[in-house]
Amino acid sequence: MMYNLLDLCSKAKSIGYLGSYTREDYVEGISDINVFAISEEKSLVLELGSYGLSPVVISEDLFRNLCSKGDPICxxxxxxxxxxxxxxPKVDFLITDYTCQRLEKSAKSYLKLSYEAYYRQDEIGALVNAVRALRSLIQFKACKNKKERIPISDSELENVCKELNLNYCDSLSDLLHLKKHKLPITLFSINKIYDIINSEIGLEFPKGGMHE
Known part of the structure; x- marks a missing residue:
């Protein structure tokens, strides 16, 4: 895989792996393999996607702009x-109100995606997006509590959850257990995540998603 990516290096200022594939909590068959490219070549989206990867391709100017705003993708x-x-590119990243807003929005969006995946019987999508939803909520709480870093790895999330004395650390551990052992998530569990997120930031859609 890396050799394929190296063939594309001439088209980008930088190419690399992004997300859990670079960490100890990567789970084959569950976690996506994400890649990023800092490049003006939009064709890289298709080329990287053709390898079965989930690509993020952004120009250097856009990357710098995202970093200056405090966008989590930076x-x-x-x-x-x-x-x-x-x-x-040499940039500075500062956590801002915009960082917190994006993380809050992500928690809501991922929960919707989890419901949608569940109803179309996509067990992996339902689980992965439920994990991402709760992860984003904990990241949001860390952001609002002026933490200097955004927790990313599973172990960081668990540690920050305990540091902030959040009352849903057990739910996080349960989700991470399902992910690690590739077990399906139930609608009951997704609804439990709904209750947690709704109690913290409020949700604009009903429990159970928009399924009819």
Missing amino acids: YYILYDSKVICGEL
């Missing part, structure tokens, strides 16, 4: 990636 590229060719 944070992930800086601190949750493995560069395989080129180098990242």
Whole structure:
């Protein structure tokens, strides 16, 4: 796989792996293999996608803009990636109100995606997006509590959950157990995540998603 990516290096300032594939909590068959490219070549989206990867392709100017606003995608590229060719632009990242807003929005969006996946019998999608929803909520809480870092890995999430004395750390552990052992998530469990997120930030859609 890396050799294929190296063939594309001439088209980008930087290419690398992004997300859990670079960490110890990657679960084959469950976790996506995400890649990023800092490039003006939009064709890289199709080329990287053709390898079965989930690509993020952004220009250097857009990357700098995202970093200056405090967009989480900048944070992930800086601190949750493995560069395989080129180098990242020299930028500073500061956690801002915008960072918190994006994380709050992500928690809601991922929960919707979890429901949608469940109803179309996509067990992996339902589980992965439920994990992402609760992860985003904990990241949001860390952001609002002026933490200097956004927790990313499973172990960081569990530690921050305990540090903030959140009352849903057991639910996080249960979800991570399902992911690690590739077990299906139930509608009851997704609804439990709904209750947690709704109690913290409020949700604009009913429990159970929009399924009829």
